[in-house]
Amino acid sequence: MASSTTSSPQPDRPVRPNLAFRQVRGRHSPAEFAALVRRAAREIGERVSCDARYIGRVEAGEIRCPNYAYERVFLHMFPGRTLADLGFAPRSSVRGRAARPPEEVPPALAGGETQGAAEPYDPEDPHDPHEMRNPQDPYETHDNYEESDVLRRLFMTGGGATVAAATLGPLGFTIDAVAADRPVRRAGSSHAAALEEAVRRIRLLDDRHGADGLYRRAAAPLRAAYALLDAGATRQTTAERLHCGAGELAISVGWLAHDSGRFDDARSHYAEALATARMTGDPGLEAHAFCNTAFLARDAGRPREAVRAAQAAQRVGRPLGSARLMSLLALREAGGWAGLADRTGTEQALVRAQALFERGHSDADPEWMSFYGEAELEGLEAQCWSTLGDWRRAARHARRAADLQDPHFTRNIALYTAELADDLARGGRPDEAATAGMRVLELLDQVQSSRIQGMLAGTARVLLPHRRTSGVQEFLDRHASTPRVG
DSSP states (O other), X not given: OOOOSOOOSSOXXXXXXXXXXXXXXXXXXXXXHHHHHHHHHHHTTOOOOOOXXXXXXXXXXXXXXXOHXXXXXXXXXXXXXXXXXXXXXXXXXXXXXXXXXXXXXXXXXXXXXXXXXXXXXXXXXXXXXXXXXXXXXXXXXXXOHHHHHHHXXXXXXXXXXXXXXXXXXXXXXEEEEEEOOSOOOXXXXXXXXXXXXXXXXXXXXXXXXXXXXXXXXXXXXXXXXXXXXXXXXXXXXHHHHHHHHHHHHHHHHHHHHHHTTOHHHHHHHHHHHHHHHHHHTOHHHHHHHHHHHHHHHHHTTOHHHHHHHHHHHHHHHGGGOOHHHHHHHHHHHHHHHHHTTOHXXXXXXXXXXXXXXXXXXXXXXXXXXXXXXXXXXXXXXXXXXXXXXOHHXXXXXXXXXXXXXXXXXXXXXXXXXXXXXXXXXXXXXXXXXXXXXXXXXXXXXXXXXXXXXXXXXXXXXHHXXXXXXXXXXXXXXXXXXXXXXX
16 A cells, blocks of 8 residues: 655755865855856856855755756856766656656646645745746746656656657657546646746757657657647646747747758648747747748748748747847848849848847847857858858858857757858868868767758769869768768
């Protein structure tokens, strides 16, 4: 018989101070170091509410593994180091209740929502001002990994429809379809939090490994998200979070389809997100959906549609007050004009994009724009000049993009370097192109992207007549022996 005693939210274990993290803090005070963490987060588009108390909890060993937002920030702050180097435990060792069957999920999490209940992360101290959390804040950080893992499992396995049980492994999703044996329940804030975390997790995995291998396994969480919408929510604020989260997840899954060459699937997912945005009156989601639609239209050879979608995104997004968002949307428009061979329109849009980018970050910047920094600006401009056939200028911007990219974004480093290789090859510099191509091939052990492999294939075709040039034959042989994805 099961004990009626309520189990503690954390498994019993000795707490060991994190001496490695204390060492990297150096001579900074906890408050000073927290300020550095927040600044680093802003540099990559993350939002973390780090303070001296959080730093103290890490150093005391209370936080054995950071959440994904903090992981990205720490790896950005300390390039070349792993979480283990910073004194954190592997995620697999801190998942606490991950092995518990779905039917044992606590009733408070399995469905419904207790009015006034605190979010199930760190235990709250009502007398501690640092613990005053807003359960509806989509940027709230989850310091306690074990509890946020419970939320992810809840999202992947909860609800009453036939959904998917998904375990987030280090390289992607492992999916096993299961039929839930519970009736449909109304969704609570824990479901919304898990949905938001699933979106962040997909983006993190794509940044590191590319879209191929992720797309098919990300479809099940999307089905679960829309099952939650059909079930309804206990509160209006929760319903709004669910709709926004489902829309963002549709865009993320659409991007995985887009980047892996499944353009029809991507178009369907983006349209789904756009419909969700318009039904709920969410201008941020609508601008995001139009942004990706413009990018897809450019890649699919529909440049005029790309211009129209980018302009629509700018109309919707302008009142949001984010200069960085408007900069990215101007770049989407520039890509469309380049596809139409309109050099003047391209240059005008690029000038706007640069001017808006230079205004810097703001609190209005969307969370999903963490990828958009100076490297992405340079990379997208390189693509515009490449489309216009200005190979020298395209290569210059592609080289800068690859040099500027944060080491965390492995997929983008491979993308920009592949762009550089192609621009160099078409610009009559085959030896340099082969060198850049070899760098991309070395990254393909970590990145699976049909887009990047397609670019390399095009570069190889251009280089075939130059096989006697230094380094070219070596690149062609290595490229021919590289397994294809998809």
